[in-house]
Amino acid sequence: MNTSVSSPSAAGGATRAADAATRVRVWDVPTRVFHWTFALCFAGAWLTSDSERLRDLHVMLGYTFAGLAAFRVLWGLVGTRYARFASFIFSPRELVAYVKSLLAMKPRHYLGHNPAGAIAIFAMLGLAALIALSGFATYQDIGGEWLEELHEGAASTMLAIVFVHIAGVGVSSLLHRENLVRAMLTGNKPGTPAQGIRQTHRIVGAVLLAAVLGFWWSYQTGATDAWLPQLTTTADRHHDAD
Template identity: 35%
Template sequence: MMSSRVYDLPTRVFHWIFAGSLITAFTISNTIDDENLAFSYHMIFGLIMVFSVVIRIIWGLFGSKHAKFSDFSLNLKNLVSYLKGILTGTNRKWVGHNPASSWAAVIMMILALGLGVSGVLMITGVAGEVLEEVHELLANTFLVVVILHIAGVIIHQSKHKDSIAMSMVTGFKQDLPETTEPVSRHLGVGLLFLFLTVGFSAYLIQNFDSSSRTLSIFGSQLQLYENEGDDFDGYKHGESEEHEEHD
């Protein structure tokens, strides 16, 4: 048995950008009132998360062996067998994504895109409270999947002692068959992925007008607050009067 690189740099960069933007957006949405200016950054980090997913989908089609979606194990029989194996400690070794992480990755990416689309529609005032409930349902489902994913990694690690949790940091998995071929680091693509994401994030921040809470993006104006008509207009009007009193 041997240690081999199975996750290239672009895959690992996506993993941590995705996790970071999700955690930040979720924390802001659950700790800051939506009338607060800081709440707008919940939406900005949501856009960053969606951007990273779009790039990951491209890499999932054209990337290295274990980054491709074709390498994911999405057979339900394999998933059931894997889950049973976690409990008994008799799992086979999966070089790339195991069945549980394959399903978790695909579901989380779909949910992220759903959150992005519903979030944009919410701030444009489409479908009102119904869409807000859908957005909240997607967010809560996302949280459940994340918790299950983390729990699965912890249980797997406790049973197999193979440092699987570190594979998304180092790119290497341990105790693999001698015939396992390591994937290339794809350093250039990984750095490009990071550069594009940082550049897109800077673009969003630069084009965000905090005074009006609007974002100019690709020729369109997005209001980074829930479009609730008179309620927010009243908030802005009251804010303006307060500023006038201070003046």
């Protein structure tokens, strides 16, 4: 049984109203640091994707994006209750039931990720791997034009999922009368004490943020040149040949 599921909205409205006075910790610090830095890296990489002048920034954000995705996979295995993949793996029947409850304007309430959100997370992690690998190959001039097209197509698909995810967060916030954006900032949601996580892992979150900022500083100062592959493109090779 999925431990993140609470009672249906239709039957649990009174329960949630009573629980509203009690806010419990749901999202640990590493999950929140990942969420916002991952979003920042994707947005930044998307905005710099067509700029040759900002190519180094695009590549730096791409490396960070890939590293964050790898961390999230690890944290999905060893993290806290609602961060673990096991807490939001739903059957097709559960997904259909959730969609039906949404259409009926009486959505089931989940303290952690709901089935629709879970699909978005797995899709984004899978696309992140595809974007990172195809982007690395493109800047190493491996595979030809088809890999560049794959990179752009995967990024466009990711952007579409992001927009759907944002819309879903807005709809869920309205229907459940809870601010999901604020919850991902503070880590708290209305619930009973037994539903909250015990540890927030602030040290892990601080180390993750320090690693991101440290990598950015090292990349900008050239300290990563000794161990990161030097990226080249066909355009660079033609320029060198000239």
